[in-house]
Structures are given as structure tokens and as C-alpha cells.
Amino acid sequence: MIINTNAEKMLIGTKPDGSPVKVFIVDDSAFMVKTIQRMLEGFGCEVMGSASNGEEAIQLVGAVATQVDLITLDISMPKKDGLTALPELIKLNPRLKVIMVSALGDKEKVKQAIVSGAKHFIVKPFKQEKVFDIVRWVMQNN
Numbered sequence: 001m002i003i004n005t006n007a008e009k010m011l012i013g014t015k016p017d018g019s020p021v022k023v024f025i026v027d028d029s030a031f032m033v034k035t036i037q038r039m040l041e042g043f044g045c046e047v048m049g050s051a052s053n054g055e056e057a058i059q060l061v062g063a064v065a066t067q068v069d070l071i072t073l074d075i076s077m078p079k080k081d082g083l084t085a086l087p088e089l090i091k092l093n094p095r096l097k098v099i100m101v102s103a104l105g106d107k108e109k110v111k112q113a114i115v116s117g118a119k120h121f122i123v124k125p126f127k128q129e130k131v132f133d134i135v136r137w138v139m140q141n142n
Helices: 006-012 030-042 054-064 082-092 107-115 128-141
Strands: 022-026 046-051 070-074 097-102 120-123
Touching (some): 006 128, 022 054, 082 097, 082 107, 097 107, 097 128, 107 120
Parallel strands (some): 022 046, 070 097, 097 120
């Protein structure tokens, strides 16, 4: 799906009450963090912060867990990977929606993440339209 208008983009990153969807990005690649941040902010989300591994994510999200609506969580990271961090993050905030970010070869890990509570996944490399579709689906259907 191609998003043609700013109004459509804003609807994706906005909750029913009109406030922005608050997002936290977890990825060990600074380039990926910036790419995802630019995409999410482009359609109205508020990026609250980022972490470079699961261990750091648990610490940082713990301080703002009740405010975070959505986390993008890379599967492969040093110290604590996304699969290990996922249940701990959900425990911090059970209403948290998590979208896993994975490389093409991680199909089994993606399945495991969904079973563990992730709502969806994005496969690298990804296009902006695909990210929009997934975020919209997760925010509307979960």
C-alpha cells in the first residue's frame, strides 16, 4: 500500500484520542535506529528513545514502560538478543506491542518471537510502505 497524503500518515502514528503513538527502537545498528526513527516520525509517532541491545532496552524502557505503546525490537544483538529481551519487556508493560525486526534468514526466530508475544515482524531490508502497513495493522488490531 502506498500512502499518498500527510493525513493518512498522521492517522497511522496517532492513537484514537489524537495523541501520538509512543515508540521505543531497539537495534544494535545506529543506521537502522535512524532509519526506523525517520520512518516512524514521518507518520506522526513520537520516538521516546532507543537502545543498542536487549539489556539496555530493559533498563531504559523500565523507566517509561507505562508510556510506551510500541517497540521495534531487533532479533540479533549483542549482550541480550531480542528473543531473550522480549518476555522481559512485555512483563514491564503487558499492553506493549512489539514488532520484531529480523534478517531474511531468521524465520524460525520470528516464529518463536510471535509465540513469545510479538505482534508482527519486519524483515530487513524493508521499504517504508511495508513499515507503515505493519505499524497500522499492529496498532489497529492488537
